[in-house]
Amino acid sequence: DAKTTQPPSMDCAEGRAANLPCNHSTISGNEYVYWYRQIHSQGPQYIIHGLKNNETNEMASLIITEDRKSSTLILPHATLRDTAVYYCIVRVAGSARQLTFGSGTQLTVLP
């Protein structure tokens, strides 16, 4: 699985959009981009994933660049409960292989 690079921490004002970047320059053509988050003292929670098209669900939007070497997770109206560590992972869908988690980005939503 390709390696990802994320900033270690970010702040965001409550009610504003939070944009979390991720670089995955060695991604292969059959690898998807997944985002998870982990709120303190809980297990990681799946947010969204995509291959090359932008994706949106009730939690977030995922923007993947045309060359697929980077992506951005967007939380459109961040709340205090969105404070968490956000992990960007790339993985071959349909594979039973493990996800490799990096250190992620600590997002702090400020009141």
Next chain:
Amino acid sequence: DVKVTQSSRYLVKRTGEKVFLECVQDMDHENMFWYRQDPGLGLRLIYFSYDVKMKEKGDIPEGYSVSREKKERFSLILESASTNQTSMYLCASSQGGSPLHFGNGTRLTVT
């Protein structure tokens, strides 16, 4: 909603004890995983299983074993607990290449 349940949130054991960590999922998922999470190291895969009685080593299997006698249950075994196995242990499950669903973790302290 998928539910992954880990039997204990907190566990304290002595060095040399045999320790069992239990995980149960309720969605008939084929794949189950055990990770450990340590500060600064992210999540590291210990073992995973893609079917009953099947198992594969992850990145850090030394000092651990697993058991999957039934599809819904995946046990992690520390044959002889050591202090360097003090960690947060996370269980996850998935169906095929679908996103992983995590339990809330077991914080194990070995004294």
